[in-house]
Amino acid sequence: MLLLQNLGYNHPNKDVLFDGLNLSIGRHQKVALIGNNGAGKSTLLQLLAGELKPTTGLIQTEAAPYYVPQHFGQFDAWTVAQALHIDAKLAALHEILDGQATEANQATLDDDWTLEERSHDALRHWGLADVNLTQRLSDLSGGQKTKIFLAGLTLHQPALVLLDEPSNHLDTAGRQLLYHYIRTTASTLLVVSHDRQLLHLLDAVCELSKRGLTLYGGKYEFYAEQKQVESNALQQDVQSRTSALRKARETEREALERKHKLDARGRKHQAKAGLPTIVLNMMRNSAENSSSRLKGIHAEKVEALAKELSELRQELPDLDKMKFGFDDSGLHRGKILFDAHGLNYRYGPHPLWPEDLSFQIVSGERLALKGLNGSGKTTLLRLLLGELEPTRGTLLRAASKVMFIDQEYSLLQPQLSVYAQAQQFNTAGLQEHEVKIRLTRFLFTSAYWDKPCGTLSGGEKMRLLLCCLHLSHHAPDLIILDEPTNNLDLQNLEILAAALHDYRGTILLVSHDELFLQQLGVERAIHLSPAPST
Structure with missing residues (x-):
């Protein structure tokens, strides 16, 4: 179904990304493609999808690949029909129904008279019943865009599928639909993912590294053991x-x-x-x-x-060295940090939550904030952080030192160099060589010290933030993390988990990654559901 022979790719500046890759995937096989950030996984999928041309080597496929990319911003001007690759057929169908049954329109439609109905069925299956085919992708959320492309799988039933981090923007319900598709499809799959729950569903693991492509002939458990x-x-x-x-x-x-x-x-x-x-x-x-x-x-x-x-x-890399390095929080365990009674918020005439929220967050616990996309998780975080005030009910805040780590790692300043950013957190007055020693511990060698923070990958930003917090030594009362596992490879996931494991303060996580929540010992969750649309 898919064959790579001596495949190589050079960046436009002639730097070699990888060379001499060889891989063979048979029909109906489901393979995970993993590797550290920067190894070239997304580039390899783009080569297989025909969006990039290889510098050397050969790619052979028995069927045209259906590609679901990781990022969708470049498609914002497209309609849903264009994203589903049905715009030409749909236009031909409508023209025929309007009386323009030309040979060209009939050839384009190719007797696919149920196209529109099947398209709506596919969208409905992926939780997009309210989305119409003429909408622009720019009007949709990240999770909705992902589901649009996944709906194309249901619609077209392709024989060869390439998925690049498909669960990144999906809520829990969307992930369950994706997992069901992977379990039941007869298509050949090559999936780039760090979602370990998804990885457990695949037949084999292929790792991309400096050594090339290494195929492990077993499921993810076997790969982890090896x-x-x-x-x-x-x-x-x-x-x-x-x-x-x-x-x-x-x-x-x-x-x-x-x-x-x-x-x-x-x-x-x-x-x-x-x-x-x-x-x-x-x-x-x-x-x-x-x-x-x-x-x-x-x-x-x-x-x-x-x-x-x-x-x-x-x-x-020594995971034990890549930790926050905080002293213990000065708060006694069990102190009430947030106390909410009858809490709600309005963006318009209707409350955001169908039932007012009442909850407490106490010092020392680890809890998750859960809910489908659109359920108001970000709004609740802004209320906790004091960026918004409730329109109904009360929210008492006793946490004086709260650290919010968002998906963009906005605590880092993109224009600063890696070394200059580290110095911003150097509250202990460490000398230059001591700061650089700590940067090296977090895998930032001298080649990185002058790089702007804005050029770093998600995993690199996470590690730099850990290093900076390690330098600061000031323990917050509460750390809030918003989807911290998005855009992290497996190695950086382990680094983050190891760092959070030894933190003795309070942790509030927004995450759909159940295995990560288990790894951190999360025992309680605040569940949100959106108010019904009117």
Whole structure:
């Protein structure tokens, strides 16, 4: 169904993204494509979809791929019909019904008389009953745009499907529909995703890395087990190289000490023997050259081992070092941070929630804010943050230090360099080299220090924010995170989970990622439902 042979792609500036990729996917196979941010997963899907041309290599498919991209802003001028790829047929159908049954219109329609009805059925299936085919995508939310493209799967039943982070903008109901499609479809699937609940539904995992494409012939559980085996082997390799480097340095020191002692003893004998000055100078030069050669031999070995060790450590980021680094919050556990009674908000004549909200948030707990798209989660967050005031009811706020981490990581300033941004949080007055050491711990090597924050990927922004908060040392009473797992690869998901795990304050999460909520120990949720439309 899908075959890649020696596939390579260079960026327009000639930088090589990947080269020599080989992969074969059979009919009806469902494969996950994973890899760290920047590895080229989305670019590879664009190549397979025919939106980009490969620099080298060959792509063969038995059917035209149906591609659902990760981002939809470039399609805002399109209508829903255009996004579903039915605009030409739909226009031909309407012209025929208006009496223009030309050969061209009949050829375009190709006897697809139920097209409009099936299109509405597909939209209805994906929860878009109120969306019509002439609407512009610019009028729709991110989740609705995703569902439009997914509705095309129901409508066209393509044999080969390419999905790029399809669950990113979906609420819980939308995700369940997507999971059902993946479980039941007979189509061949290649899916880029960090959604572990989705990954568990696929037959095999293919990882894109610097080593190329590696196909793991089992489900995600098998992949995770194999990666743990590889990680353990890498840990052992690092320990072995560390030991070898230490021994090489000791050997170098001992060899030079022995050489110096022998040289000193030889000089004493030479002085007693009364040899001519020219002979003594020749012997001294010979000894110095011999010491230099000996030092060079050991130095080369030490340098080679140090380089190998450095490269291995770059493949093994230490999650324990990538944490907030806060002191514990000064609030006692159980203190009421927010107390809401009969809370509601109006954007127009009608309240946002059908029933007024009453709840408490207390210090030390971890809870989720749940609800379908349009249920008012963002509004409630703005009420908690004091950006809005309720139009009905009361909301008492006792949390003085609240940190809000949104999907765009707007705590970071896009125009600042990575190093300058870190300095903004350097409340302890650490020296430059100490700040840079901490940046390196969070995988920001010297190549990143002068990069503007606005050029970083979502995962890189998350890691930089963790580093900045690590530098600040001031523990907030409450951390609010809005869809924190969106646009993060699996490695950065683990980094974020490890950082949040050790934070001892209060956490409020807006997330549809159930596995991530379980990982953080979330035990309670505030459920929102929107008021019925009138």
